Amino acid sequence: MTKGDAIDPKGLMADAYAIEGITAEECRSIFLDWALSLPEGVDTQALIGATLARHGVAADHPMTQVLRDGLATAGKPRRRGGWKSRPRPDMDEA
Numbered sequence: 001m002t003k004g005d006a007i008d009p010k011g012l013m014a015d016a017y018a019i020e021g022i023t024a025e026e027c028r029s030i031f032l033d034w035a036l037s038l039p040e041g042v043d044t045q046a047l048i049g050a051t052l053a054r055h056g057v058a059a060d061h062p063m064t065q066v067l068r069d070g071l072a073t074a075g076k077p078r079r080r081g082g083w084k085s086r087p088r089p090d091m092d093e094a
Contacts, residue, residue, distance in 0.1 A: 006047075007047055007050045007051055007054065008034070008051065009034075009037050009038065009039075010033075010034070010037050012030050012033055012034045012037070013030075013034060013051050013054075013055060013063065014055075015030075016030045016063045017055050017058060017061060017063055022061075022062060022063070023062060024062040024065065024066065026062075027062045027063040027065075027066040028066055030063070031063070031066045031067070031070060035070075044070075045071065048067055048070050048071045049071060051067055052064070052067050052068070052071065055067075
């Protein structure tokens with residue numbers, strides 16, 4: 001496996017699985033960095049599933065659990081704030 005493929009653009013997941021004694025907290029941090037490095041508009045759920053298929057044989061590895069948690073809770077991102085999320089009067093009514 002090479003760094004820079006579509007599933008693991010920076011090779012972060014491969015590196016995480018290679019680190020002896022890595023903690024769940026470190027895995028969560030790596031997962032966040034991985035997720036932020038993905039191109040906009042990709043199916044994150046599919047990539048998490050592909051990553052699990054690639055590395056999930058290490059069932060006792062903390063990254064496997066982080067990926068499973070991400071697969072269970074990941075949803076489409078949505079805006080939480082800012083002017084675009086606020087209701088505005090319809091321009092036709094003005």
